Amino acid sequence: MEYKGFDVNFGLKNKVAIVTGGLSGIGEAIADLYIKKGAKVAIFDVKKDTAEETKEKYGEAAIGLTVDVTQKLQIEAxxxxxxxxxxxxxxxVNSAGIALLDDAENLSEEYWDKTFAINVKGSFLVAQAVGKILIKSGGGKIINMASQAALVALDNHVAYCASKGAIVSMTKVLAYEWAQYNINVNCISPTVILTELGKKAWAGQAGEDMKKQIPAGRFGYPDEVAACALFLASDGSSLMTGENMVLDGGYTVK
Structure with missing residues (x-):
């Protein structure tokens, strides 16, 4: 592939991006930043009022579509x-995901299946459908959302850890198969991120104890993950594929 340089401001003007789970948390932060950088964004979210909420927030810069990422026909439509x-x-950007937690002895089959359906199957089905278009159009970029949980054991996270480990492996295979089509596939592995759900889940002593295990001494913020997603979306990352960008304040270096 010919190297053509890149916009040093990591601009996304004239780019079209799909962001799953784009109405909340990390997905919302990524959609916000992509739009600020000039992209047109299609937000896929399971919320019934996705179209209305997207139009109210972004106007003509984005469209919102109600999509259950576990349903192939909905994705294709x-x-x-x-x-x-x-x-x-x-x-x-595959940002739609779920965390259903329990210890390994008691985790229900329902929790296991739902975790893998949304986190793994959903990410693959959307990547597969978009990948077919990118192969025909001459290339593009796919960013999957993994987690520090893909790399280390976390108490009560057996299904979540396993699903995020699968995302890292899936990312590598897609990158290997699709590099010939000028498609970059990478993933991001954040630590605890202070979304609204993150703030509730890690409030109080549990959060203080967790922060003590992070060398940087703090949790992350959605816009920090969005910054990584911007780099991976930009032409500046054109030689990077099959990688897992770890954003964990040093948690997994121990």
Whole structure:
């Protein structure tokens, strides 16, 4: 592939991005930053009022589509709307996910299945559908959301850790198979991020104890993950594929 340089401001002007789970948490922060950098964004979210909420927040800069990422037909229908609206897709961020926690002895089959359906199957189905378009169009970038839980054991996180480990492995295979089509596939592995859910889950002593295990001494913020996703979406990361960008304040270096 010919090297053409890149915008040193990591601009995304004229790019079209799909962001799953884009109405809350990390996905919302990524959608916000991509739009600020000039991209048009299609937000896939399971919320019934995704279209209305997206239009109210972003106006003409984005479209919102109600999509259950575990349902292939819903994904394909939504992607058709994106193509009809913007005529192309350049970027995908798989940010939709779930964390259902319990110890390994008592974790229910329902929790295991739902975790893998959303975190792994959902990410793959969207990546597969978008990948087919990128192969035909000459390339693009796919960013999957993994976690520090992919790299280390966390108490009560057996399904979540296993699902995020699967994301890292899936990312590597997609990167290997699709590099020939000028498609970069990478993932991001954050530590605890202070989304609204993160703030509630790690409030009080549990959060203080967790922060003591992080060399940087703090949790992360959604816009810090968005900054990593911006780099991976930009032309500046064109030689980077199959990698797991760890954003954990040093938690996993121990």
């Amino acid at each position: 939504a992607i058709k709307i994106v193509m009809d609206t913007y005529s192309k897709i350049d970027l995908l």
